Amino acid sequence: PRCTVKGHTAGAPWRVALWSVAYSSVLAVAVFGNLIVIWIILAHKRMRTVTNYFLLNLAFSDASMAAFNTLINFIYASHGVWYFGEAYCKFHNFFPVTSVFASIYSMTAIAVDRYMAIIHPLKPRLSAKATTCIIVFIWCLAVALAFPLCYYSTTITVMPNRTVCYVAWPRKAKDAFMYHIIVTVLVYALPLVIMAITYTIVGVTLWGGEIPGDSCDNYHGQLQAKRKVVKMMIIVVVTFALCWLPYHVYFIVTGLNKELGRWKYIQQVYLSVLWLAMSSTMYNPIIYCCLNSRFRAGFKRAFRWCPFIKVSSYDELELRSTSLRPTRQSSMYTLSRMDTTTVMVYDPNEQDGGAEGGRQLSQSSRKKGYIVSRQTEAISSCNGKAQNGRLSNTQSEAFS
Numbered sequence: 001p002r003c004t005v006k007g008h009t010a011g012a013p014w015r016v017a018l019w020s021v022a023y024s025s026v027l028a029v030a031v032f033g034n035l036i037v038i039w040i041i042l043a044h045k046r047m048r049t050v051t052n053y054f055l056l057n058l059a060f061s062d063a064s065m066a067a068f069n070t071l072i073n074f075i076y077a078s079h080g081v082w083y084f085g086e087a088y089c090k091f092h093n094f095f096p097v098t099s100v101f102a103s104i105y106s107m108t109a110i111a112v113d114r115y116m117a118i119i120h121p122l123k124p125r126l127s128a129k130a131t132t133c134i135i136v137f138i139w140c141l142a143v144a145l146a147f148p149l150c151y152y153s154t155t156i157t158v159m160p161n162r163t164v165c166y167v168a169w170p171r172k173a174k175d176a177f178m179y180h181i182i183v184t185v186l187v188y189a190l191p192l193v194i195m196a197i198t199y200t201i202v203g204v205t206l207w208g209g210e211i212p213g214d215s216c217d218n219y220h221g222q223l224q225a226k227r228k229v230v231k232m233m234i235i236v237v238v239t240f241a242l243c244w245l246p247y248h249v250y251f252i253v254t255g256l257n258k259e260l261g262r263w264k265y266i267q268q269v270y271l272s273v274l275w276l277a278m279s280s281t282m283y284n285p286i287i288y289c290c291l292n293s294r295f296r297a298g299f300k301r302a303f304r305w306c307p308f309i310k311v312s313s314y315d316e317l318e319l320r321s322t323s324l325r326p327t328r329q330s331s332m333y334t335l336s337r338m339d340t341t342t343v344m345v346y347d348p349n350e351q352d353g354g355a356e357g358g359r360q361l362s363q364s365s366r367k368k369g370y371i372v373s374r375q376t377e378a379i380s381s382c383n384g385k386a387q388n389g390r391l392s393n394t395q396s397e398a399f400s
Contacts, residue, residue: 016078019271023074026279030066033285034059040298044319047294050126051110051229055288057135058106062281065099068092070278077271082165086155089165094150100244101142101187107237108191109134114230115198118205145186148179177255184248188241195237202230232291236284243280246273294318 037059041047072092076082082089116123126134152167169175206227250273254260288295297315304311 015268019074019078019275022275023070023278026275026282027066027070029285030070030278030282031063033282034063034066036299036302037285037288037295038063039302040295040319044298046319047298048128050113050128050131053128053131053135054106054110054113055284057138058103058284061099061102061106062284065096066278066281069096069099070281073274073278074271076165077267077274080162080164082155082163084165086153086165089155090150090153092165093153093167094146097146097149097183097187098139098142101145102138104187104191104240105138105141106135107233107240108194109138110233111195111198111202111237114233115202118202118226118230145183173255173258180248180251180255184252188244188248192237192241199230199234199237203234206230228291232287235287235291239283239287240280243276243283247277249273 038056041052041056041059069092072084072088076092084092113126117125149167152169153165154168155163155165157163167176169179206223250270254266260266285299289299290296297311297318300309300311300315301319303309
């Protein structure tokens with residue numbers, strides 16, 4: 001955020017104290033909460049999904065902005081004096097735009113991924129490498145968009161013992177206003193429109209019809225799970241939009257009407273909209289914990305040292321890896337065989353029921369993997385039976 005400097009402090013000492021508590025609370029909750037989210041995703045194999053990698057990027061950008069900018073913004077906005085040198089002035093103006101860009105386009109990537117997974121379930125999903133490339137590309141675009149702020153930022157001493165940090169645009173106010181319009185469109189309006197469209201289509205599909213490609217017995221369970229994920233992400237996006245709307249409106253209105261800058265309460269208004277924008281970094285961990293059972297289990301593990309936090313066996317199971325994992329198609333699973341078995345598939349089209357009627361698929365003492373699909377002669381993930389024959393097994397299957 002580009003701070004507008006006033007020639008006076010934030011007001012009475014009690015008011016400064018209240019603002020200090022408010023901004024310090026955002027810093028503590030945002031940094032601590034997002035670091036726990038990062039730990040939950042990185043420390044548990046089951047949490048390493050495409051959606052969660054984007055949530056990891058979102059948590060990193062939120063934690064970084066809270067750590068590097070929240071209190072600095074408050075100190076500068078309330079005192080009107082820059083204490084931190086020219087180098088940090090450049091970083092202070094550059095990093096928030098970079099971080100917010102990375103945050104909102106991570107949400108956009110999740111929205112598009114959910115759209116593809118639900119509307120086009122038979123199309124290939126993003127791989128880990130492709131997800132990493134998208135995240136790197138998002139940060140590259142973010143750096144390019146915020147670079148002018150870093151390039152033109154500088155400090156100047158306007159009177160003895162009073163230094164200010166500002167962006168020295170070539171055409172001053174005109175360039176500043178136009179840049180903020182561009183930022184508002186690219187970092188707020190455009191991604192929100194994309195997410196509104198994708199989540200509307202996804203919502204109509206999940207709540208108003210059947211999911212394409214899903215027809216198994218566990219259909220309703222899968223439907224509920226997908227609804228929960230989409231509901232959680234919609235709440236995350238709406239929270240972000242509401243937190244940043246007053247901030248963008250503030251800069252547009254004050255850019256159009258310069259006289260508002262002389263209003264005696266304008267600094268209190270700025271501190272309010274700045275706090276609301278900064279607070280967007282602390283809500284996501286709370287939302288994940290409330291609406292997602294696996295993140296909730298992870299938070300319980302992180303706080304298990306608290307006497308009133310109990311980690312149940314169900315919570316441990318939520319974060320434990322399993323071999324029954326989705327593949328590229330929505331109703332497929334990968335199964336792992338852990339012991340020596342003989343799998344015989346009987347084809348009813350064959351007349352001879354002896355050696356010609358049964359086909360030995362595998363016999364090995366080593367661990368092998370089988371991909372289950374509706375189109376192949378193997379185990380159906382929907383009903384657990386062989387579609388084109390019967391499964392004969394001397395030992396039980398092991399799912400890890």
